[in-house]
Amino acid sequence: MAIDKILKLYKEKIELRLRNFLDEKIAEAEKISNSSREIMQYIKEFNLRGGKRIRSILIIMAYKSLGGKNENAIIDIAVSAELMNSFLLIHDDIIDDDELRRGGPTMHRIYAKKYKSYDNPKKFGESMAIIAGDILASLGNEIIFKSDFDEEKKIKLLQKFNKVVKLTCYGEIVDVFSSLRTDVTEEDISKMHKLKTAIYTIEGPLHMGAIAAGASDEQLKTLTNYAIPLGQAFQIKDDILGMFGSEVKLGKPADSDIKEGKKTLLILKTIENSDKEQKEFIRNALGNKNITKEEMMKIREIVKQTSSLDYSQHLAEKLVKKAKNVIKNSDFEKHGKDFFLKIADYIIKRDY
Amino acid sequence: MAIDKILKLYKEKIELRLRNFLDEKIAEAEKISNSSREIMQYIKEFNLRGGKRIRSILIIMAYKSLGGKNENAIIDIAVSAELMNSFLLIHDDIIDDDELRRGGPTMHRIYAKKYKSYDNPKKFGESMAIIAGDILASLGNEIIFKSDFDEEKKIKLLQKFNKVVKLTCYGEIVDVFSSLRTDVTEEDISKMHKLKTAIYTIEGPLHMGAIAAGASDEQLKTLTNYAIPLGQAFQIKDDILGMFGSEVKLGKPADSDIKEGKKTLLILKTIENSDKEQKEFIRNALGNKNITKEEMMKIREIVKQTSSLDYSQHLAEKLVKKAKNVIKNSDFEKHGKDFFLKIADYIIKRDY
Numbered sequence: 001m002a003i004d005k006i007l008k009l010y011k012e013k014i015e016l017r018l019r020n021f022l023d024e025k026i027a028e029a030e031k032i033s034n035s036s037r038e039i040m041q042y043i044k045e046f047n048l049r050g051g052k053r054i055r056s057i058l059i060i061m062a063y064k065s066l067g068g069k070n071e072n073a074i075i076d077i078a079v080s081a082e083l084m085n086s087f088l089l090i091h092d093d094i095i096d097d098d099e100l101r102r103g104g105p106t107m108h109r110i111y112a113k114k115y116k117s118y119d120n121p122k123k124f125g126e127s128m129a130i131i132a133g134d135i136l137a138s139l140g141n142e143i144i145f146k147s148d149f150d151e152e153k154k155i156k157l158l159q160k161f162n163k164v165v166k167l168t169c170y171g172e173i174v175d176v177f178s179s180l181r182t183d184v185t186e187e188d189i190s191k192m193h194k195l196k197t198a199i200y201t202i203e204g205p206l207h208m209g210a211i212a213a214g215a216s217d218e219q220l221k222t223l224t225n226y227a228i229p230l231g232q233a234f235q236i237k238d239d240i241l242g243m244f245g246s247e248v249k250l251g252k253p254a255d256s257d258i259k260e261g262k263k264t265l266l267i268l269k270t271i272e273n274s275d276k277e278q279k280e281f282i283r284n285a286l287g288n289k290n291i292t293k294e295e296m297m298k299i300r301e302i303v304k305q306t307s308s309l310d311y312s313q314h315l316a317e318k319l320v321k322k323a324k325n326v327i328k329n330s331d332f333e334k335h336g337k338d339f340f341l342k343i344a345d346y347i348i349k350r351d352y
Numbered sequence: 353m354a355i356d357k358i359l360k361l362y363k364e365k366i367e368l369r370l371r372n373f374l375d376e377k378i379a380e381a382e383k384i385s386n387s388s389r390e391i392m393q394y395i396k397e398f399n400l401r402g403g404k405r406i407r408s409i410l411i412i413m414a415y416k417s418l419g420g421k422n423e424n425a426i427i428d429i430a431v432s433a434e435l436m437n438s439f440l441l442i443h444d445d446i447i448d449d450d451e452l453r454r455g456g457p458t459m460h461r462i463y464a465k466k467y468k469s470y471d472n473p474k475k476f477g478e479s480m481a482i483i484a485g486d487i488l489a490s491l492g493n494e495i496i497f498k499s500d501f502d503e504e505k506k507i508k509l510l511q512k513f514n515k516v517v518k519l520t521c522y523g524e525i526v527d528v529f530s531s532l533r534t535d536v537t538e539e540d541i542s543k544m545h546k547l548k549t550a551i552y553t554i555e556g557p558l559h560m561g562a563i564a565a566g567a568s569d570e571q572l573k574t575l576t577n578y579a580i581p582l583g584q585a586f587q588i589k590d591d592i593l594g595m596f597g598s599e600v601k602l603g604k605p606a607d608s609d610i611k612e613g614k615k616t617l618l619i620l621k622t623i624e625n626s627d628k629e630q631k632e633f634i635r636n637a638l639g640n641k642n643i644t645k646e647e648m649m650k651i652r653e654i655v656k657q658t659s660s661l662d663y664s665q666h667l668a669e670k671l672v673k674k675a676k677n678v679i680k681n682s683d684f685e686k687h688g689k690d691f692f693l694k695i696a697d698y699i700i701k702r703d704y
Contacts, residue, residue, distance in 0.1 A: 029522065032519070032522050032543075032547070033522065033525075033526055033543060035522075035525045035526055035529050036522040036525060036526075039525060088486075091482050091483070091486060094479075094482060095479040095482060095483075097475075115532075118532050119532065119639075123449075124528070124532065126478075127446075127447040127528050128525070128528065130443050130446060130447060130482060130485075131443075131447075131521050131524055131525055131528075133482075133486075134440075134443060134485075134489070134517070134521050135518055135521045135522075137486070137489060138514050138515075138517050138518045138521070139518075141493070141510065141514050142511075142514055142515075142518075145507060145510065145511045145514070151503035151504050151506075151507050152503050154503075154507055155497060155503050155506055155507065158493065158497065158510065159494075159497045162490050162493050162494055162497070163490075163494075165486070165490050166487055166490045166491075166494075167384070169483050169486050169487045169490070170381065170384050170385065170387075170388040170487075172483055173385075173387045173388060173391060173480070173483055174385055174387055174388075176476070176479050176480065176483075177387055180467075180470055180471065180476065191384075191385060195384070
């Protein structure tokens with residue numbers, strides 16, 4: 001099956017289960033209080049708003065590629081990844097002061113808008129979003145408890161999940177610091193990408209699926225060797241899309257990285273390769289919340305002129321090739337190999 | 353053994369394990385990055401700052417009272433409760449804009465002070481505290497995975513914990529709303545107390561210990577019937593201490609409830625029983641961050657004059673009596689009965 005069809009098929013299955021599970025949770029919350037029902041409804045809307053579902057599809061496909069047969073059970077684990085992802089995104093959006101996510105308002109903005117007559121609606125919105133994230137983390141665990149795996153596997157899955165969340169938090173800390181410091185190195189950025197993207201988006205999900213399928217330690221190691229370069233490529237691609245991608249397809253403005261002052265590899269390379277005047281222009285633009293369209297266009301020009309766009313694109317391609325070689329030299333069955341190779345190409349070619 | 357000695361003995365054991373576990377986590381975080389090591393050190397300091405350890409002692413004593421023998425294993429579960437409690441407190445402190453906790457700065461204040469040269473240290477502090485809370489939730493799960501119970505019990509314990517955290521979050525939402533609304537009823541407050549205190553502080557821990565000891569459904573039911581009124585009494589006592597207690601013993605100012613605009617039962621009763629001028633005075637004081645010592649003294653006077661202090665104290669005593677009767681009529685063994693009766697008296701007599 002073509003990768004697009006696989007992605008579409010499982011996206012639908014995941015979203016159906018997500019919807020059913022969250023409807024159950026709304027019914028449960030309704031018995032507690034109106035405000036619990038309300039937050040659960042917002043949580044449902046936020047989770048069903050879309051997104052690529054890349055992590056949850058990786059879980060399912062790694063499971064199937066390594067011989068797993070219990071589709072309903074693995075879909076529950078995939079839904080757990082979606083819930084955990086929403087938990088981290090909601091907290092991340094508070095931290096970054098973001099207004100848009102998946103084409104709609106961020107959780108803190110939903111509450112700030114709805115209760116705008118309150119004394120300090122921004123503060124109120126952030127408070128509710130902190131709690132919404134905490135509830136989502138608990139729901140992410142809950143659906144693993146309910147899944148049709150045995151206790152030993154459930155513990156292993158929970159343990160893995162937990163470890164990934166902790167590492168992602170460490171990555172988030174490096175990220176917060178790096179947007180505030182001026183002395184960020186390429187090494188800092190690599191570290192952050194490894195934690196926040198390679199482990200969180202690629203290795204973690206692949207390991208979850210593999211653990212559920214009863215993979216050997218050696219198989220897990222192969223998946224790590226594949227996942228880490230692929231994840232780095234994924235992040236570089238994300239940074240490129242964040243500056244040159246379509247706002248409509250991405251569901252978020254293509255100037256948000258600059259406004260937040262994010263030091264992406266793309267930006268770091270650009271600063272390194274630019275002349276004094278260009279350097280100053282970019283340094284002033286980073287973190288400027290009122291940047292104009294014209295200024296953004298000028299930044300994009302500098303990124304191209306300094307060959308930083310080319311550099312990033314080539315690096316991403318090299319990393320994907322490295323990842324694919326790991327799979328080609330592995331002893332995975334043809335079925336699994338095919339999928340892992342296809343997903344590597346997909347990740348670098350995607351336009352959102 | 354006298355209750356004070358039991359509390360002291362287990363407090364020490366819990367704190368020793370907490371210290372060892374967090375030292376391991378610091379060593380682990382050190383390998384990731386300086387900022388990970390830093391947050392873990394703050395997490396350790398925050399956790400070892402003190403606190404009554406009431407939840408974790410209830411876990412241990414419920415376990416022992418119902419025949420549990422593996423002390424090391426149950427101490428890990430108790431430490432999990434401490435870590436989870438810190439997670440919720442750190443997020444709660446951001447929401448309430450609190451500066452002090454257990455006699456030291458709140459987590460967001462620690463970071464805001466240390467990085468005061470940053471652009472927006474308050475925002476930065478809150479961001480780091482959101483992440484610190486998320487890391488603590490993950491550590492709370494981690495130590496359960498490591499505990500020396502079998503997989504089935506671990507899943508049951510995690511499931512229980514998870515449910516308690518979710519209900520506590522629902523209680524927190526009611527709490528946030530109630531400090532912003534003027535139409536809060538005694539029923540709203542009872543609901544919040546049930547979720548945030550009775551379930552979280554008393555029933556949850558007792559059930560955790562009981563589940564670990566392999567308790568029957570009937571024994572869990574008895575513990576619920578004991579825990580709910582006891583928890584309500586605990587909360588009423590907390591509100592009284594929050595207004596009339598010693599700042600030194602409590603480790604937080606005795607005007608913080610008023611400054612936050614918290615609608616405690618004590619305050620609600622006072623408003624109900626006061627004359628027009630007193631009502632207005634209290635309504636204006638609620639949420640006033642700049643309240644003076646004189647104004648606080650006047651509020652305390654009104655609370656006494658309207659017999660609201662007496663009303664609250666009597667209600668708390670009645671609830672404790674109800675809780676004790678459940679235990680007296682239960683078929684728990686003498687050893688367990690004694691402990692549950694003693695702890696009920698302790699909760700109502702404590703001065704911090």
